[in-house]
Amino acid sequence: MNLYGNRDEQAAFWFLKLQEPDVKAEELDAALDWIDACDDNRRAFERMQHCWHAGNPAALAATPSTPAVAPSESAAPTPRMPLARMLWTAAVLLLMVAVGVGIRTNAPWPDTPQLERYATAVGEIRRIELLDGSEMTLGGASSVAVEYRAETRRVVLVDGEILLKVTRQPERPFVVEAGGGYARVLGTVFSVRRGTEGVTVGVAEGLVEVGLSGADAAPVQLPLGREVTYSASAGVGPVRAINPARVGAWSRGVLTFIDRPLAAVVADINRYSPHLVVIDNDALKSLRVTGTVGVQGIEEWLKALQNVSAITLDDSGTDWVLRRADVQH
Structure with a gap:
């Protein structure tokens, strides 16, 4: 069962559109318009990107292909091949761009x-x-x-x-x-x-x-x-x-956070974490965080959070889940 619906199909369409070797400037702008139209679109695009980069590009290919619609309501071209095949085809194109x-x-x-x-x-x-x-x-x-x-x-x-x-x-x-x-x-x-x-x-x-x-x-x-x-x-x-000196510290393998909400910190960490980090409690998302994280020590940093706040880390599954320590599961 697809928990996210057609929005993920649209996110996949635009993600793949941006990988095409002959993508036009107006198509790029249309993709950005769709991503920026609302927070749900951006989250869907980020889910697509994370599945792709985590080595599972077919993870969101379970639903039928649906053409994406830009905010102007003009329909984008319908994909001409199954979504799973499109994902793997785009992987080859992306590799070609990187090698070039x-x-x-x-x-x-x-x-x-x-x-x-x-x-x-x-x-x-x-x-x-x-x-x-x-x-x-x-x-x-x-x-x-x-x-x-x-x-x-x-x-x-x-x-x-x-x-x-x-x-x-x-x-x-x-x-x-x-x-x-x-x-x-x-x-x-x-x-x-x-x-x-x-x-x-x-x-x-x-x-x-x-x-x-x-x-x-x-x-x-x-x-x-x-x-x-x-x-x-x-x-x-x-x-x-x-x-x-803090500008671009991530380029040296160091992530720095000064008084930022935990939700924003986790979003940044997920660009470097080998496992998707999930916050399982809305109240935790607004927790203010200050700290420095080495990209090779993300799990250790998350575990250290348990010592300074009411947070527990469940790293037993595929995702690393942050929960409130006082909430029973």
């Missing part, structure tokens, strides 16, 4: 718009040199699309987190789009993370402009050692001071 990544600093700038896609598995950290010489690091279970145009360099963060060291090209600004907003730079080092709280941008070097796409409100300027979180529904939040 190389150092291309001296490559000529394309005469026409060029779109490339990159993705990582759960627990994988991948460093890529882009066509303009910029360096991009993808965190675990992350996916991006990169578009090169004559007048701009555009990165769309579909899911996860990235760390960017951008080469300075004043005639060609570098823009990262995610969750209904953007970060624009000329040359700097900064990180962008999509999470349950929204999109967070942190600056390690230089200056970054952050704003909502199509909004009347003026964007904010983030200098060295500052970060901000935004979402299409809540707008741009307050600017916070941070340690610049």
